[in-house]
Amino acid sequence: MSSKIRIAVDAMGGDNAPESQVLGGIQAARERYDEIEVLLVGDENKIKEIIKSQNCSLDNLHVINATEVVTMHDSPSDAFKTKPDSSLTVGMKLQLDGKADALISAGNTGAVLSASTLMLGRIKGVSRPTIGSLFPTETGRTMMFDVGATVDCRAKHLLEYAQMGSIYMNYIYGINNPRVGLLSVGEEKSKGNDLTLETYKLLEESGLNFVGNVEGRDVLKGSTEVIVCDGFIGNVVLKFAESVLDLLRAKFRQYAAKSLWNKFRVALSYGTLKEAIQDFDYQWYGGVPLLGVNGITIIGHGKSTPLAVKNMIIRAQETVSRKVNEKISEAIKTN
């Protein structure tokens, strides 16, 4: 292998695996031929068949066999142990063995989280790894940490999320000194629950660009680039956000079904709606980072398309090349 950045792809993880994973891997290997090696991990025969169907013979595209598959029915916490020859475990092991620089997976999120945390370990000083998720805003985008890695957080965890999130938004999205907000139920310092009141003090003294509490209504306003909260609430808000669009689509359908005239108007407007809300579309973002582990893991939506997979691979490449983990390690050391 060369000095290119090596990205392992969990080719069996995801609703449309291995198709989406292999096609996305091919696209990334082609577009970034001089920069990356793509390691497709999973059922060798199936993967090679798809590659063959694409008439692809890129020498920066590799296949690594793994005979097992972690499914949504496997226990997240120990799937990587009970299925040692799964694409997830084998892919993760590549990082451990120094044969890959990063892993991307659109499989069972809990299993990816556990495998990453327990196999790679945490960056020294990090109490809890965190999953971030990007939200579109009226002026750009903001990333919320945590959206489900830890459901009963302490103030110290939220401080670390703010530090890691600021570094990620700085080095991956090029936002200098990102504004950090603390998700709460009122703007005033005195508003919140026990966790946020304590976290507020830590953030004030953190040296980060802390802008204070943000409310639910501020998430999409564009007043922050990093929002920190307990993983329980972050997870609820993230999943709720996705479902608002589902409801709107359902309402549009119901409205269209009422009359031919309505149908006509909806037909005309549906494209507008779609284009207007495409910022909500996960596939453009290409996965979310798991920060705080001794390695790089990018987690994708189960429904990831080839485009989303390609974007995840590029995101992983950037996270490696821009030395995000080294920056995190330095920042956390000073706590």
Next chain:
Amino acid sequence: MSSKIRIAVDAMGGDNAPESQVLGGIQAARERYDEIEVLLVGDENKIKEIIKSQNCSLDNLHVINATEVVTMHDSPSDAFKTKPDSSLTVGMKLQLDGKADALISAGNTGAVLSASTLMLGRIKGVSRPTIGSLFPTETGRTMMFDVGATVDCRAKHLLEYAQMGSIYMNYIYGINNPRVGLLSVGEEKSKGNDLTLETYKLLEESGLNFVGNVEGRDVLKGSTEVIVCDGFIGNVVLKFAESVLDLLRAKFRQYAAKSLWNKFRVALSYGTLKEAIQDFDYQWYGGVPLLGVNGITIIGHGKSTPLAVKNMIIRAQETVSRKVNEKISEAIKTN
């Protein structure tokens, strides 16, 4: 006064007070002439002026003078004490003195909550009063408790919310044996945080129609009529939901600004969007209930229109006539 149900209106509370409040009061008094008395509480001169401008001479419409106004800048917890002659305090006192059966207010929510809880007291056995908020769903509507009355809940509180919420949805919305969901981060019983794991057990044994955990993505799906959660998360989700629509409107505007053709399509589709999402519009719901206090309080959005105010008054009437508090008292007694 007659045997009609007497609804006090905090005529000075709300962004468009007293106009919206007085106009809404007049509409309600007219529509329900045989059933209700409306008591408009606030600046006598201003209120009478608006009534006069409407050529209104209904004898079930009364004005009660109050010289002070609780604003958004007043401390929620003691505004009712520091401003004893405010429309809120005077209106609440009418209930205490047996001169009104309910109060509606679109003013400072925290102040209304404190005044209600501390002046009226709690129903015997209720640990914490709760504010519910209605969400549209793909098939109907569901009400979330709590959306901000208590930010650090215990399992017992959530159980009581489920009991009170079930009664409210039954007697006010006519839903027999409403389905109760517990907001969490996974459907399985084992998923959640310390609070939800403990609450799950209480709800299982409650005799309510408990359907298990619901995730953020299920809120709008229509699989429940009552959802319980900590007031911190309920408040964040409620405010977040409101802002999604703001973001969509902003995206539509940005999209329209790109070209004349886009502008044309947005113009055609905007009405569709508006009609499709009108279920999200608070004014149709007419306020949210504060449950668990020894009296009836309906809380409105600061931006309440006359229509919203009228709906709040009707909601208050129903809450009195359908004896919601008596049912709650009976249910809680058996805990």
